[in-house]
Amino acid sequence: MRLEKCWFCSSTVYPGHGIQFVRNDAKIFRFCRSKCHKNFKMKRNPRKVKWTKAFRRLHGKDMTQDSTFEFERKRNRPERYDRNVTMETLKAIKKIDKIRVAREARHHKMRMKGxxxxxxxxxxxxxxxxxxxxxxxxxxxxxxxxxxxxxxxxxxxxxxxxxxxx
Amino acid sequence: MAAFVASKWSKVGPPLLDNLRSSRLLEPFGKFQDIASPGWNGLLFQQLRTFIQMRTKLKVVDNSGAKWVRCIQALKGRKGARLGDTIIASVQEAQPRGKVKKGEVVYGVVVRAAMQRGRCDGSEIRFDDNAVVLVNKQGEPIGTRIFGPVPHELRRKKHLKILTLAEHIA
Incomplete structure (x- = not known):
């Protein structure tokens, strides 16, 4: 099971949600909901649509460079199951999430300064x-x-x- | 907040007021910005994709020799065929020295459909065009190569040969 990212708004696509469009060159476009799919069909550029993650990143609204994002990266090699590692990962997820939220809050604070x-x-x-x-x-x-x-x-x-x- | 600003403003004095009346009074109402309507045209012109039914033209994506076929019968489903279904078609256009000729009646498996189809996990999949791979009555492909992506649902339909020949599996 893999949580994919929506092509348009970059939100997480959970299993069983959304629609995927396969172009003839086998490039797959995944969409989280019909809103994103419709916007794609209207040939809108996600960088120019204000509510997408791409726009927010491009215009400095959101935090872009952070070490906490490294954990969420897509890895193509599956990890061999190890109970201890899994346990520790589950513990770490909460901690990393806390750090990320705090950093995002700080970023927002800095942005709203003046x-x-x-x-x-x-x-x-x-x-x-x-x-x-x-x-x-x-x-x-x-x-x-x-x-x-x-x-x-x-x-x-x-x-x-x-x-x-x- | 407003009261605070008001107190600040009142320090400015009457002469400024005169200026205000003369020059700035009408200014805020002077310009009227044209609000462009958002582009709904794209939505209105979207074609509604539908089943593969009688007279649907499909592209042939193997090297059997046929280029285009026209569906003359869907073997399953009341409304028509969908992704992964088998159809009967007649060859509309064929290459000169192919395995099939123009006008021949052939069987084919729909490997790409523009109409979306639900997947086993509840999500949906749709493709760019309607494409077909020609098979014989036993379900074995006539050609030896298949071009473009094919869905993994063909495995459930027991078209393993098509899956192994395919370039990409979506």
């Missing part, structure tokens, strides 16, 4: 541009109660320039 500042700036910008939708600019300017007292002090200098312009 996001808060960017969001803050975008929100500020939006408010600056759209305040007129909340309150008419004329009303804002005329009514002194709407503006903070702190501003009144600051206003003096630019106001002089404003008058001069007129």
């Amino acid at each position: 996001k808060k500042g960017i969001e803050q700036k975008a929100a500020e910008r939006e408010l600056e541009q759209g305040i007129s939708l909340v309150k008419a600019p004329l009303a804002l300017r005329e009514e002194s109660s709407l503006t903070l007292s702190k501003i009144k002090v600051k206003v003096s200098q630019p106001q002089a320039e404003y008058q001069m312009e007129e």
Whole structure:
């Protein structure tokens, strides 16, 4: 029994799932579900479709180089069964999985590092541009109660320039 | 969050407000981006693959001499033949000095079918085209070579000779 990878989205294809397409040159395309199969039939490139693993790897969304991926590699030579080795492997799987998850979390954290500042700036910008939708600019300017007292002090200098312009 | 930004913004002052009104007010609504519709065309034009039935043309992928055959009878199944089934066909096109001639009625095993077929584990398999290997009435292949991939399901159908001759087994 072998767990194959979906050609389109790179997820694991478990036995009895999905469909496989055999091209005339005997290249086998395995798909995990009809969604991936349909996308293949539509001749979409998995590198350009955002939800696939290929896209995420290409655009630095996911961790790409890591020693934990080495364990999942496809090996063509079958391992001779040894009870002790199997026992140890089963134990190691849990440990390796834990490490991988932690590293992925760290990668995600690093990736999201500057996001808060960017969001803050975008929100500020939006408010600056759209305040007129909340309150008419004329009303804002005329009514002194709407503006903070702190501003009144600051206003003096630019106001002089404003008058001069007129 | 919004309140915090608002307090920050209010420090800017009225002159900026004037600028806002004059220049930036209408800008966000100015551009309208055209949202391209996703390509559904590929799905709509997908041909529905079906059984190998009477008048289906099949490619012959052995060196028996025939190039194309036309199915005239599926030996099993009410709707038609599928991957691995045996059919009766008439030779449509043949090479000059082959073992079979044009117009001959032959038996053949469907080794590739564009319609998907369930496998023993529940998954499915489909091929690029409809292809056939000519056999005699006893089920032994007429040719001595077979081209392209063949499915391993032929083993269950007891076409071991075809499997041994095949280049690839999918």
